[in-house]
């Protein structure tokens with residue numbers, strides 16, 4: 001982690017000399033990984049997948065990715081960047097306390113409105129300070145956050161931030177161990193705490209002497225509950241002028257000092273099954289900064305150290321977080337103008353630290369917070385959806401370049417926020433089975449003509465779907481829910497819910513918006529919905545904002561017609577969680593003959609044959625549609641005139657408008673739900689068309705955990721939905737919501 005900020009600093013300092021520096025987090029089999037990874041993983045992690053990325057990053061004519069960070073392994077690669085919450089701005093006066101922070105913690109940690117700062121300069125610190133002056137006094141939590149009976153070590157507490165922390169703990173009932181290399185300064189702070197009625201002791205030594213500091217605390221107070229690793233020094237110089245000594249001194253005090261103190265208190269925390277640590281990073285350790293290569297490396301390394309401590313400490317109730325404060329102190333006074341030092345009082349950082357190390361914080365651990373002038377924000381990694389190349393083919397720099405836009409795209413709705421190494425590895429592991437054969441449908445098969453290869457390259461722009469309970473009711477009515485079925489038509493009902501096939505709605509405009517102009521003789525009136533698959537991956541919110549993106553999965557040449565399959569992923573805009581995946585096949589009559597493949601790939605449940613067994617159905621539901629069914633259904637987002645305008649329907653070859661395929665798909669889905677309960681995926685083939693007003697009969701067979709079904713039109717005896725199946729839900733949580 002330390003190398004990330006170090007690289008960013010080199011990128012900043014190197015820019016004017018045309019020196020570029022990028023950072024990669026590779027996962028590849030090596031002498032190093034062999035000691036920690038099982039052989040079955042290692043065999044997929046061929047180092048040859050990393051070299052082409054490096055070739056692109058270092059090529060004189062390659063894209064400029066200086067200061068950027070990439071993760072790569074097993075043929076998958078994607079960029080990562082910092083994402084910062086908007087956070088909370090507090091009034092900077094006496095009411096800014098740990099209690100006030102506790103009161104608004106949800107705001108500090110909410111990423112509803114995130115920013116993506118790339119440099120130190122991106123933070124509008126002065127604006128924040130001005131705002132904080134005008135705010136109403138901060139609300140205090142009840143009971144208030146206190147430290148009675150708790151012993152806190154604060155390193156570097158002779159002045160600046162450390163002093164502000166020490167005074168705060170003393171004021172809030174805690175016993176404080178004031179460490180500083182400067183004995184007089186440490187003693188002065190101890191005296192201040194004592195004269196205000198608090199308890200404190202000084203220990204004058206370097207932070208590298210963690211054992212001595214811990215021992216002093218134990219001797220004086222008999223316990224240690226909190227460590228604030230704050231001590232630090234600056235040896236700022238451009239990288240060109242930086243000496244080995246400048247480097248070593250900074251690494252020693254910051255990184256080794258933090259290690260030494262954490263190491264000393266760790267067994268005590270483990271034994272008592274309680275401990276709180278806040279380590280000190282810096283915005284410099286996140287974004288890099290001119291003249292601070294040593295400091296940025298040390299600070300980012302502290303962040304990595306703290307995340308690991310948070311993981312190892314979790315089962316002992318040891319909570320560890322990192323703070324990146326910007327405050328005017330003796331240290332920053334060497335690089336900040338005096339006026340700024342004065343404005344950013346260390347007192348306005350302390351309340352956030354106070355809350356993080358309090359007993360009240362039971363869940364926030366391993367996190368990073370940027371705090372400045374009354375503003376507290378959280379910062380986390382955001383990772384692009386990236387691109388998975390076939391893991392059984394040789395990867396070339398040209399391959400990497402051809403997908404560069406995808407590898408570096410954070411705005412296509414596929415980005416994630418991995419919070420652990422396990423989560424981060426998952427995407428790489430998922431690519432293990434992405435072989436040239438299996439991936440051909442997703443990322444280009446050699447047999448595809450150029451037009452298809454080109455069309456498969458990108459994803460659509462993310463489509464935003466903002467909806468309320470009204471939209472859910474409108475959809476439910478559109479597929480025949482009635483006023484008696486209050487859970488589907490009345491938002492005040494305790495069990496109000498979207499019918500599960502609602503999952504096809506948010507992403508519909510994204511899929512339907514995909515350009516098919518590259519097909520020969522493309523005519524939208526000749527397009528019919530051929531097949532639909534829906535996977536429901538999380539409980540369906542009854543209102544919210546969802547983001548969908550679509551890509552071309554398969555383009556089949558069926559001679560007279562083209563069969564175009566797209567895949568759409570729909571995520572919750574706030575959590576980034578995938579809620580639905582849909583696969584839709586459109587048949588475009590008259591657009592075949594473009595030279596593509598004839599047969600598609602096996603896509604599991606999405607292409608399952610679902611042949612009905614040779615016995616009477618286990619359940620049958622008959623439902624009459626309304627002559628106005630299509631006029632109602634279209635209001636949920638499919639405005640294709642084929643379903644309402646007679647002239648357009650005539651061009652499509654119909655004597656009157658036909659019903660939307662997804663409308664009778666939804667009606668069948670409702671019948672499955674009523675007969676057998678919730679399901680997690682559903683699929684069907686539109687074998688024939690339905691006219692609004694016709695009566696639909698759904699025949700259903702339960703086959704193990706699956707319901708196989710088909711739908712017929714009663715008046716004509718025609719099968720309109722075939723090869724249809726739904727996989728029933730095992731998960732009780734999901735079931736409860738559906």
Ligand SMILES: CCCCCCC[C@@H](O)CC(=O)SCCNC(=O)CCNC(=O)[C@H](O)C(C)(C)COP(=O)(O)OP(=O)(O)OC[C@H]1O[C@@H](n2cnc3c(N)ncnc32)[C@H](O)[C@@H]1OP(=O)(O)O
Pocket residue numbers: 511512527528529530531558561563564565566584585586587598599638640642658659660661662685686687688689690
């Ligand atoms: C990108 C996604 C965006 C989606 C946007 C959707 C917008 C909506 O507004 C549009 C709609 O809702 S339209 C309404 C619903 N759909 C319908 O009414 C279509 C009904 N089906 C038909 O008319 C025919 O089955 C018909 C015409 C589909 C096929 O009939 P035939 O031409 O007679 O087919 P056939 O000769 O039996 O088979 C030829 C090859 O095609 C495959 N196939 C057949 N039906 C299919 C279907 N429904 N879906 C997918 N593939 C299908 C066959 O397997 C066959 O392949 P092969 O030759 O390799 O065996």
